[in-house]
Amino acid sequence: MKKRHLLGIRDLSRNEIERFIETAKGFKDVLKRDIKKVPALRGKTVINLFFEPSTRTKTSFEIAEKRLSMDVLNFSVPASSVVKGESLYDTIKTIEAYGVDFIVIRHSSSGVPHFVANNINASVINAGDGINEHPTQALLDAFSIKENKGSLEGLTITIVGDIYHSRVAKSNIYLLSKFNNRIRLIAPPTLIPDIKGFDVEIFSDMDKGLAGADIVMMLRIQLERQGSAFFPSIQEYFKFWGLDKRRLSLAKKDAIVMHPGPMNRGVEISSDVADSPQSVILEQVTNGLAVRMAVMYLLSGGVDS
Amino acid sequence: MMRKKTRTKSTKELLGSKDIKRIISRIAHEITEKNKGVENLCLIGIQRGGVHLARRLALEIKTIEQVDIPVGSLDISLYRDDITIRKEQPVVRKTELPLDITDKKIVLVDDVLFTGRSIRAAMDALMDFGRPAQIQLAVLIDRGHRELPIRADYVGKNIPTSQKENIEVELIEEATPDRVVLYKE
Numbered sequence: 001m002k003k004r005h006l007l008g009i010r011d012l013s014r015n016e017i018e019r020f021i022e023t024a025k026g027f028k029d030v031l032k033r034d035i036k037k038v039p040a041l042r043g044k045t046v047i048n049l050f051f052e053p054s055t056r057t058k059t060s061f062e063i064a065e066k067r068l069s070m071d072v073l074n075f076s077v078p079a080s081s082v083v084k085g086e087s088l089y090d091t092i093k094t095i096e097a098y099g100v101d102f103i104v105i106r107h108s109s110s111g112v113p114h115f116v117a118n119n120i121n122a123s124v125i126n127a128g129d130g131i132n133e134h135p136t137q138a139l140l141d142a143f144s145i146k147e148n149k150g151s152l153e154g155l156t157i158t159i160v161g162d163i164y165h166s167r168v169a170k171s172n173i174y175l176l177s178k179f180n181n182r183i184r185l186i187a188p189p190t191l192i193p194d195i196k197g198f199d200v201e202i203f204s205d206m207d208k209g210l211a212g213a214d215i216v217m218m219l220r221i222q223l224e225r226q227g228s229a230f231f232p233s234i235q236e237y238f239k240f241w242g243l244d245k246r247r248l249s250l251a252k253k254d255a256i257v258m259h260p261g262p263m264n265r266g267v268e269i270s271s272d273v274a275d276s277p278q279s280v281i282l283e284q285v286t287n288g289l290a291v292r293m294a295v296m297y298l299l300s301g302g303v304d305s
Numbered sequence: 306m307m308r309k310k311t312r313t314k315s316t317k318e319l320l321g322s323k324d325i326k327r328i329i330s331r332i333a334h335e336i337t338e339k340n341k342g343v344e345n346l347c348l349i350g351i352q353r354g355g356v357h358l359a360r361r362l363a364l365e366i367k368t369i370e371q372v373d374i375p376v377g378s379l380d381i382s383l384y385r386d387d388i389t390i391r392k393e394q395p396v397v398r399k400t401e402l403p404l405d406i407t408d409k410k411i412v413l414v415d416d417v418l419f420t421g422r423s424i425r426a427a428m429d430a431l432m433d434f435g436r437p438a439q440i441q442l443a444v445l446i447d448r449g450h451r452e453l454p455i456r457a458d459y460v461g462k463n464i465p466t467s468q469k470e471n472i473e474v475e476l477i478e479e480a481t482p483d484r485v486v487l488y489k490e
Contacts, residue, residue, distance in 0.1 A: 001393065023394075023396070023397050026380070026396075030383070033434070035434070038384065038433075039383065039429070040382075040384075040388055041388070043389070044389065297394060300394065301388075301392055
């Protein structure tokens, strides 16, 4: 792979996406062994730089890094010198001086990973920036879709929830629209972003948007980003846009339900759906490890930019 | 084996399908002779070139001993020593071991033995799956130029080469006639 950074899905080619998924398949096998660690990236150092609270993504990256035999450093904001007033530029220059090979970064502002990539001699992986992108999540979702449906093409995929604030939704839209799928978005009208240039159908009636779907992708209501009132109450949200058994029955019989986690049971998804055989939510977690291993493995050979 | 796709100027067929058939038959006999039968034996082909050869050896051994011996495949890409200096990472392929390899006699099978680095990686990979009683090595071609102290227990044919030459083993399982070809730059 010619790429050195993974900043977003938007600038990936179909071939590159397929290569990530194909390689993740190999790593998924590694994760089933007794000894789950391989020496592939021995001697490489990675720093996980999380400017936003994260447990799942950070843990997933950290396990993936350790499985590849990397040396792992964690840098979270409350414990760092950022609270002492250091600028982002000085922080990353300091990290560069440590001689790290990879930076995994999450930040509440969109575009920060791009800024870091332009200012450091290391591979940068975007672990979520503001409301822009979350590329490894979209890759693991694509891997999970391919495993369950046998293909990444010709599917009807319905994404439900807070599309506006969701970098997961955006990365997924970018990815899935590269593979000839029908993409539907269901959200309260206040939570639909301005998506120009993408072939998506927008619904505010959930029953209509779910009819005949192959994939139902639920999003977490990001209570921490609801600064102004986008919808009246959580109870009302579930009534109109929550996924329960009756609504899921409108989708295809073999439709799968996905969720990037953490779930708010009773807010966007009912417990019986979350725990149903159609739910692949826990598979997504396992696939996340494999995809993140594949991303770091493939980027380690990168030469461009 | 690192297979660099270089522009080739000339090619020469070194072995044809009859030669390869005879060699596989001979190595099968050597394996059963050296191990006094096939008890505890397992053949493991290194991805990709060794996998088909391992299967053929097992078939040949069956005609001699009337026993099906277990055959596996081993991907070594995550154990290579050049992983962080290559421009393009190798494709990660399937590793399928048919049984717990601990206390088994393992015959690693590869198509071409060259620097020995693939074999080193293969031994490291195997050790992560268990502790074999023994590891032996069978190759179709030994082309010399070893960079590590490794030698094969069973060799189909020694073919001295120069560094600029490349040897390709082409097998019917890959939709080409069985043959071994020398490519010169």
